[in-house]
Amino acid sequence: MKLLLTSGGVTNQSIRDALVDLLGKPIAESTALCIPTAMYGHPWVGPGAKAWQFISGTSENPMVDLGWKSVGVLELTALPSLEEERWVPLVREADVLLVAGGDVLYLCHWMRESGLADLLPSLSETVWVGLSAGSMVMTPEVGDDFIQWRPPSGDDSTLGLVDFSICPHLAPDGMPGNSLAEAEQWAAGLTGQAYAMDDATAIKVVDGVVEVVSEGHWEHFPA
Numbered sequence: 001m002k003l004l005l006t007s008g009g010v011t012n013q014s015i016r017d018a019l020v021d022l023l024g025k026p027i028a029e030s031t032a033l034c035i036p037t038a039m040y041g042h043p044w045v046g047p048g049a050k051a052w053q054f055i056s057g058t059s060e061n062p063m064v065d066l067g068w069k070s071v072g073v074l075e076l077t078a079l080p081s082l083e084e085e086r087w088v089p090l091v092r093e094a095d096v097l098l099v100a101g102g103d104v105l106y107l108c109h110w111m112r113e114s115g116l117a118d119l120l121p122s123l124s125e126t127v128w129v130g131l132s133a134g135s136m137v138m139t140p141e142v143g144d145d146f147i148q149w150r151p152p153s154g155d156d157s158t159l160g161l162v163d164f165s166i167c168p169h170l171a172p173d174g175m176p177g178n179s180l181a182e183a184e185q186w187a188a189g190l191t192g193q194a195y196a197m198d199d200a201t202a203i204k205v206v207d208g209v210v211e212v213v214s215e216g217h218w219e220h221f222p223a
Helices: 013-023 049-056 076-081 084-093 104-114 116-122 180-188
Strands: 002-006 031-035 070-073 096-099 127-131 164-167 193-197 201-206 209-214 218-221
Touching: 002 013, 013 127, 013 201, 013 209, 031 084, 076 104, 084 116, 104 116, 164 180, 180 193, 180 218, 193 201, 193 209, 209 218
Parallel strands: 002 127, 031 070, 031 096, 096 127, 164 193
Antiparallel strands: 002 201, 193 218, 201 209
16 A cells, blocks of 8 residues: 555645655546544544535545545445445545544544455555544554544554654644644654654655655654
């Protein structure tokens, strides 16, 4: 799977160019599935109006509204009640999965419960575009600062498809988001390397090769 891990979506031309490069064709020729599931688990986001804004492409985070050939909705909480042949072919046929932000452990739980997490290793040509929690779920750990909800098992691990953690929404002191000082304190509590990045930044990962794509500010914290 090819990853484009963003903080705020496809917010500038550099991130859009990286997306097109991963797709290998224009956005207008590419099919997408959007996954709003993480939004339901976060008290600031959903369910409700913001989930609809993401799905309809009217949110403040450019993802669904980029001009795709087609866009469908993949709701992970519904998948355990469906036979796999109802939804697995849809995922395999999609060029890109657009994954909303919200609560990262809620998203991770339903990725596992639905079977999507098990399917990911076979999606070698599919592009995963994460927004905030939709990016963090691919990391090995998120740190206590980003945990609001826990699964019944109490497991706070995430998928670990990359070897770094992410602090999204890096912002100047006094602005909405996470300050550099907060990010440094967060990173100090992790066991591995990490990146903090603002909403003008994304991390592109292909075959384990990591590339930061940015028109803004980001910081790398070694292990």
